[in-house]
Amino acid sequence: MKNISIGIILVILYCFPFVYFSMKQDFANQTMTGYLIMILVTSLLAFLVKYFCNFIPLLIGNIFSMMISFYFNEGMSDTEMWDGGYFKPFSSSQLIVVVTLLNLIPQYIAMIIAKKVRNS
Structure with a gap:
């Protein structure tokens, strides 16, 4: 029961x-700090997922995060520069998919570290 409730909290x-959020920070402030924050926070969440649960909350959470990012991205489609070339060579929707997939790499590394910490 404890692992299920922890898993639900981590998915939330x-x-x-x-x-x-990362793309919005990049667009508004021309800074990459949003991407750094994303990598740090999602890696920490991946560590906690592997340490306390199995990997299923990680998969569900990443899918939900990507879907919610797509939802907010649709609200920015009326901004001319947002989808008109700022994220070249990708459209903003394509960049969401690419960044989500690339963000799985540091999460995987964090899961490996959590497994080693838990087993030692």
């Missing part, structure tokens, strides 16, 4: 639109 924390 994953529901933040990390990729959209």
